[in-house]
Amino acid sequence: MKVLVVGNGGREHALVWKIRQSPLVKEVYCAPGNAGIAQLATCLPIETSDIVELADFAQDARVGLTVVGPELPMVLGIADEFSRRGLPIFSPTRGAAEIEGSKAFSREFMSRHKVPSPRYEVCNSLDEALACCARAPFGFPVVLKADGLAGGKGAVVAKDQAEAEATARALMTDKRFGSATAKIVIEEFLPGEEVSFLVFSDGKTVLPMVSVQDHKRVGDGDTGPNTGGMGAVSPATHLTLDAHKQVMAEVILPTIAGLEKEGRRFQGVLYAGLMITDKGPKVLEFNARFGDPEAQVILARLKSDVVPVLQGVAAGQLKDVKLEWAKEACACVVVTAAGYPEAVQTGQEIRGLEDLAGQADVAVFHAATALRDGKLVTVGGRVLGVTALGASLPAAVQRAYEATAKVAFDGMTYRKDIGGRAIARLGAAAAK
Numbered sequence: 001m002k003v004l005v006v007g008n009g010g011r012e013h014a015l016v017w018k019i020r021q022s023p024l025v026k027e028v029y030c031a032p033g034n035a036g037i038a039q040l041a042t043c044l045p046i047e048t049s050d051i052v053e054l055a056d057f058a059q060d061a062r063v064g065l066t067v068v069g070p071e072l073p074m075v076l077g078i079a080d081e082f083s084r085r086g087l088p089i090f091s092p093t094r095g096a097a098e099i100e101g102s103k104a105f106s107r108e109f110m111s112r113h114k115v116p117s118p119r120y121e122v123c124n125s126l127d128e129a130l131a132c133c134a135r136a137p138f139g140f141p142v143v144l145k146a147d148g149l150a151g152g153k154g155a156v157v158a159k160d161q162a163e164a165e166a167t168a169r170a171l172m173t174d175k176r177f178g179s180a181t182a183k184i185v186i187e188e189f190l191p192g193e194e195v196s197f198l199v200f201s202d203g204k205t206v207l208p209m210v211s212v213q214d215h216k217r218v219g220d221g222d223t224g225p226n227t228g229g230m231g232a233v234s235p236a237t238h239l240t241l242d243a244h245k246q247v248m249a250e251v252i253l254p255t256i257a258g259l260e261k262e263g264r265r266f267q268g269v270l271y272a273g274l275m276i277t278d279k280g281p282k283v284l285e286f287n288a289r290f291g292d293p294e295a296q297v298i299l300a301r302l303k304s305d306v307v308p309v310l311q312g313v314a315a316g317q318l319k320d321v322k323l324e325w326a327k328e329a330c331a332c333v334v335v336t337a338a339g340y341p342e343a344v345q346t347g348q349e350i351r352g353l354e355d356l357a358g359q360a361d362v363a364v365f366h367a368a369t370a371l372r373d374g375k376l377v378t379v380g381g382r383v384l385g386v387t388a389l390g391a392s393l394p395a396a397v398q399r400a401y402e403a404t405a406k407v408a409f410d411g412m413t414y415r416k417d418i419g420g421r422a423i424a425r426l427g428a429a430a431a432k
Helices: 010-020 051-060 071-076 078-084 094-101 103-112 126-135 161-172 241-261 294-301 306-315 393-404 420-431
Strands: 002-007 027-032 065-068 120-123 142-146 155-158 184-188 193-201 206-208 217-219 223-226 231-234 268-277 280-287 329-336 362-366 369-372 375-378 382-390
Touching: 002 010, 002 051, 010 027, 010 294, 010 306, 010 362, 010 382, 027 051, 051 071, 051 078, 065 078, 065 306, 071 078, 071 094, 078 094, 094 103, 094 241, 094 280, 103 120, 103 184, 103 241, 103 280, 120 126, 126 161, 126 184, 142 161, 155 161, 155 223, 161 184, 193 241, 193 280, 193 294, 193 306, 206 241, 231 294, 231 393, 241 268, 241 280, 294 329, 294 362, 294 382, 329 393, 362 393, 382 393, 393 420
Parallel strands: 002 027, 002 065
Antiparallel strands: 120 184, 142 155, 142 184, 193 206, 193 268, 217 223, 231 329, 268 280, 329 382, 362 382, 369 375
8 A cells, every 4th residue: 555644744754654664555655754754755845735736646646545744734624635536534624623723713612512621712803812911811820822823832821911912912913923813812821730642533433542741841841932842751640540531531522522513523633732730631722633742752652553543543444443552651852953943043964863773762753854965954943853662761761862962963952851750750659
């Protein structure tokens, strides 16, 4: 079978890497891909937003399954275009993907279906947003979010009214994220610790994945602005078995059922970004796809062949699929370019990857790389995801950082505390 993967980041490299291991697959394409993906797949000069051209290629090349990584083509309706042509695709429809594509829709959907989430207000103009900031219905700090897609950077925590008003102006007047901020959502700030909860679903059957904790803030100690993700660990040590059951019963199953009821059957990966509060798990956001870097650690721990899972989701036949997971823990450290996430410097030559080639239980997933004049260089903010398995979470984190230390390029940065809180929690539990 031929498989086409859509995207060019670390998530897509991990998908290509895992799909390539399947005995069911003879050829893998990726559009547009990156320098790392090009070592495993045939990369195509087609952008992720060119959904008609992607469908044309899949049709002409007789691709047996297309797997969509990023959110933009999903929101643009790539699944709808492929389905019209009878082409198998792993992606939610445009209507189902609105659970990610619009924060306002998502919040209102959760209210309709009684999914636990923070209090919120949708603001359709700057005047409405400033009035909400002045009333402070949720107190401070408060969270302001771009309604549309903003590459994982559209949420800002404001500590007081002045910062909230300045943020509202930056979002709605200065158009920091373009049309994504035509309206914004202002919502209650929830203290606690985040966890990423991902499931496969064909619209009826739901298969949960292993738990993951992402690290969103750019700086150590969860400081600085939000990013697309600076690293991840699995398992998430603060998600108890009881909390897992609660999330499935109160968040995941009502959401899948609610989307079906509203004519938006969900087939793909549903990702609930949760805050574990003293009142139970609450949904900070929904994504309609694998997270990045969550995909890297999840797919590294997946022992099962991923292709039958993807096919089962696409065909609406997930009920007979079983998932097997590695007992080992996994950690991913995201290596970024200088200036990320604001003024990113690119074009730096990347060195040291040859020292990691062939290392057992270590994989380096490329995110923003390209070959130029025979040299591997950076072309974006999040450059690499150095991922490692270990017998325990501390062992996995140590191995990931040892591997990261072998990589170098001018201006290279990364967080030094990925997994730190999770490991501290394990230590505290062992001391009791």
